Every structure is written in structure tokens, then in C-alpha cells.
Amino acid sequence: MRDTKESRLLLVLLVVVAFALITVDIRGGENSPLDRPRQAAQSAFGPVENAVAGAVDPVGNAIDAVRDSGGRSRAISRLERENEALKTQLGSKDITRNRAAELDSMLKTAGAGQYTIKGAQIIAIGAAQGFSWTVTIDAGTKDGIARDMTVINGDGLVGRVTTVGPATSTVLLANDPDFTVGTRLEGSMELGFATGEGNRPMRVQLLNGKADVHKGDRLVTFGSQAGKPFVAGVPVGRIVSIDPSGGNLTKTVQVQPFVRFTSLDVVGVVVLGPRTDPRDSVLPPRPTPPAKPKPTAKRTPNGKPSGTPGSTPTGAPGGTSGVNPSGTPNGTPTTTGVEDYNVTIGRTDSATRNSPTTTSGG
Known part of the structure; x- marks a missing residue:
């Protein structure tokens, strides 16, 4: 709009009307005659106002975030420094423990060799x-x-x-x-x-x-x-x-x-160095091998341990049921004079025949 006398007059008139309406609204208080027009305007332009506010708020929030970023950055930096200090403190304790263990081991080695x-x-x-x-x-x-x-x-x-x-x-x-x-x-x-x-x-x-x-x-x-x-x-x-x-x-x-x-x-x-050669004394002791478990005697179905003296071998050549290899009936105690339970089965040579045998029961 051009800057003419008519435009200036219209602007002055609008300003005068605005002041007049503001004066009437203030003097009217709660019973102001402008309440109804204001409510109508609010109903008409409220959605538009919300939409504009929704569009403008992110920009305002971004401005606020930029304004507060300095303080937040300082707080984050402080927390990071505290975190690093805690990590360093914990790590130094582990390092101290490891070094103490290494020093103790080295002193033992030096003591063994007199170094x-x-x-x-x-x-x-x-x-x-x-x-x-x-x-x-x-x-x-x-x-x-x-x-x-x-x-x-x-x-x-x-x-x-x-x-x-x-x-x-x-x-x-x-x-x-x-x-x-x-x-x-x-x-x-x-x-x-x-x-x-x-x-x-x-x-x-x-x-x-x-x-x-x-x-x-x-x-x-x-x-x-x-x-x-x-x-x-x-x-x-x-x-x-x-x-x-x-x-x-x-x-x-x-x-x-x-x-x-x-x-x-x-x-x-x-x-x-040491006064005398320590030879092998500095070497750590060799690990002790685990002890072997003791063998246990296997039991036969009749409850007698197998491989014990007096048991009758099964499948012996020349033997019959109820007869020992030497021909003596079962149940008759026989002493063959053989040590360590080494039994010769099925032999009939002179050495076997001449072996001392004691039979009880007559």
C-alpha cells in the first residue's frame, strides 16, 4: 500500500479504535461486552494458533538447547573426568597387585640362587x-x-x-x-x-x-x-x-x-652373583603326578573274589566237574608248595608228580 494521506488517516483511525476497544474491555471487567467476540475469535483462530505454535516451538527449543549447551557440555566433561579417574584408580590397584606378586616371585628366585x-x-x-x-x-x-x-x-x-x-x-x-x-x-x-x-x-x-x-x-x-x-x-x-x-x-x-x-x-x-654354583636348586619343584588308584578284586557270582587262592580254574584241560586239576576231589585242601599263587595247569610231568602234596580227611 502506498504512503498516501488516505492510508495514514486509515492507520490513525484503526489505532484510535483499538485504544477505544481496549479501554472499554478494561472498564467492563468480567462483564466486558467484548467477551463474546473474543470467544468467537478464539474458537476460530485457536487451531491456527496451535498449529503455528507447534511449528515454532522446535525452533525455540533448539535455541534454548544452544543456549544451555555450554552448561551441559561442562557437566558431561566433569562426569567423564570423574569416570576416568575411577577407572584409573581401579586399574592402578590391579597393577599394584600384579607387580607385588611379580616382585614376590622374583625375590624367591633370587633367594634360592643367592643372587x-x-x-x-x-x-x-x-x-x-x-x-x-x-x-x-x-x-x-x-x-x-x-x-x-x-x-x-x-x-x-x-x-x-x-x-x-x-x-x-x-x-x-x-x-x-x-x-x-x-x-x-x-x-x-x-x-x-x-x-x-x-x-x-x-x-x-x-x-x-x-x-x-x-x-x-x-x-x-x-x-x-x-x-x-x-x-x-x-x-x-x-x-x-x-x-x-x-x-x-x-x-x-x-x-x-x-x-x-x-x-x-x-x-x-x-x-x-652367588659364591657357589646353585646348580638346579633355583628350578621350581616338579609337579607330583597323581596317585594311581588301587586295583579292586572282582567278585564272581558266588560272592568269592576272583583270582584268590583256592579258586578252581574254569575250562582247565583234563579236568571234570567237581575235580581239581591234580585229581583230588573238590573240598579237599591241597598244598602244592608254589609261591605267589603261580599255578601250573594240566602238567603231569615228573616234577609235578613229585611235588609235595598233603591231603586231609584220609
């Missing part, structure tokens, strides 16, 4: 200085660690120290292909050399090609001069297979290490 050890923790793994199987421990020269010291845990041989820093050291693990250690077979004391094979069992070459070895036999370290790089008596592993000798002067066996190199955590560096 003086310095405890350390694995803080890094990876290829260091060209080695493929190495770990870094949190102990160095400040802790009395030196190069070529034996590293153990509660299960046995872990490796040896190769490089040392002020606060950390690098350990070459026993399953590394560049790792070699002298071994001694449990019991027979046969000597050999074990070499790491990565994830596979270690390869041990016994110096005696005719050594009597079996699956399950265990090996320990032979030891080095002055205990470096290896102290004696540390458990190495268990034989899992024996390679064909093929007439060689040496014999090769495959040995599964006692140590699980993929789950190392707490280790001990042997800073002082």
Missing part, C-alpha cells in the same frame, strides 16, 4: 642399537648397574644388560637371535649353548651328540667367569622337541623359555 639383585621396571620396548628384542629399564649407573649383568624375573632368565646410562639401561632379551648363553641340563649336567629364535622356542645345541634327553627336561645357565655376563643356575626353559641327530657330533633341542617376553614388567638385575 643380589636391583629391582627395575620396564619403561620402553623396541629396536635399540640394531637389536630386535630389547627393553629399557629405569635403572642405570646411579643404581649400580653395569654392562653385561644378568637380568632375571620370577620365572627365570630375561636377558643381559648391553648399554647403561645414568638413569636407564638397555636389556637384550634372551629370545633375540643375537643372544647366546651357556646352559646345563638338569640332572645329567650336559652342557650346551642356547640361542634366541624370536617368538619360536630357543635352539639349544648340546655338546654331547649322544646325550640322553627327553621332552620336559629343564635347563639352567652354566655361568660365566666372575658372573658376567651370566650367573649360574638361572632357569632357562623346558625341552619341547628334539631334532634328529643325523650322526652329528652334537645334538640340537628346542627349548620353550620359562619367561614370557611379551608380558614383562618388573625385573631384577643381578649386581652380585
Whole structure:
């Protein structure tokens, strides 16, 4: 509509009428003459108002959600931090328990071999200085660690120290292909050399090609001069297979290490070896085989245990019903002089005829 004098006059007139109606409605109170027109308008335009409100409310809710999103985000972040703190607390308790158990096992091993050890923790793994199987421990020269010291845990041989820093050291693990250690077979004391094979069992070459070895036999370290790089008596592993000798002067066996190199955590560096070779004393005791059940005597239909003295063999050659093999009627006690219930059936040679026989009943 154009901005003309007529339009301006109409606008002013409408405003005056609106004010007049508002004044009449307010002064009328509950008996306002505009109640009926208002009700009619509400009935007519109420559905339209609801529809418009339904369309506009989601937009309003979205605006409110955006307005409140900052506070909700902060609350969610706080709850997530509390949840992570609880998980860390629970996890730290499990880690503490596991480390305490590993430390206890390692101290028992060190006590059995009379090893003086310095405890350390694995803080890094990876290829260091060209080695493929190495770990870094949190102990160095400040802790009395030196190069070529034996590293153990509660299960046995872990490796040896190769490089040392002020606060950390690098350990070459026993399953590394560049790792070699002298071994001694449990019991027979046969000597050999074990070499790491990565994830596979270690390869041990016994110096005696005719050594009597079996699956399950265990090996320990032979030891080095002055205990470096290896102290004696540390458990190495268990034989899992024996390679064909093929007439060689040496014999090769495959040995599964006692140590699980993929789950190392707490280790001990042997800073002082034992005064005497502990030999096999560090090895854990072998499991006791279960006791065999005692055989029970089978009973015959007449209630007598089978295989007991005085029972009559069935189907004996030359025997008749009611007659013992020696020709004596049943019921007559007979002593043949044979020990351990070894009975000879159907023999009529002179040795049998001349055997002493005592018959009661005349």
C-alpha cells in the first residue's frame, strides 16, 4: 500500500479504535461486552494458533538447547573426568597387585640362587642399537648397574644388560637371535649353548651328540667367569622337541623359555652373583603326578573274589566237574608248595608228580 494521506488517516483511525476497544474491555471487567467476540475469535483462530505454535516451538527449543549447551557440555566433561579417574584408580590397584606378586616371585628366585639383585621396571620396548628384542629399564649407573649383568624375573632368565646410562639401561632379551648363553641340563649336567629364535622356542645345541634327553627336561645357565655376563643356575626353559641327530657330533633341542617376553614388567638385575654354583636348586619343584588308584578284586557270582587262592580254574584241560586239576576231589585242601599263587595247569610231568602234596580227611 502506498504512503498516501488516505492510508495514514486509515492507520490513525484503526489505532484510535483499538485504544477505544481496549479501554472499554478494561472498564467492563468480567462483564466486558467484548467477551463474546473474543470467544468467537478464539474458537476460530485457536487451531491456527496451535498449529503455528507447534511449528515454532522446535525452533525455540533448539535455541534454548544452544543456549544451555555450554552448561551441559561442562557437566558431561566433569562426569567423564570423574569416570576416568575411577577407572584409573581401579586399574592402578590391579597393577599394584600384579607387580607385588611379580616382585614376590622374583625375590624367591633370587633367594634360592643367592643372587643380589636391583629391582627395575620396564619403561620402553623396541629396536635399540640394531637389536630386535630389547627393553629399557629405569635403572642405570646411579643404581649400580653395569654392562653385561644378568637380568632375571620370577620365572627365570630375561636377558643381559648391553648399554647403561645414568638413569636407564638397555636389556637384550634372551629370545633375540643375537643372544647366546651357556646352559646345563638338569640332572645329567650336559652342557650346551642356547640361542634366541624370536617368538619360536630357543635352539639349544648340546655338546654331547649322544646325550640322553627327553621332552620336559629343564635347563639352567652354566655361568660365566666372575658372573658376567651370566650367573649360574638361572632357569632357562623346558625341552619341547628334539631334532634328529643325523650322526652329528652334537645334538640340537628346542627349548620353550620359562619367561614370557611379551608380558614383562618388573625385573631384577643381578649386581652380585652367588659364591657357589646353585646348580638346579633355583628350578621350581616338579609337579607330583597323581596317585594311581588301587586295583579292586572282582567278585564272581558266588560272592568269592576272583583270582584268590583256592579258586578252581574254569575250562582247565583234563579236568571234570567237581575235580581239581591234580585229581583230588573238590573240598579237599591241597598244598602244592608254589609261591605267589603261580599255578601250573594240566602238567603231569615228573616234577609235578613229585611235588609235595598233603591231603586231609584220609
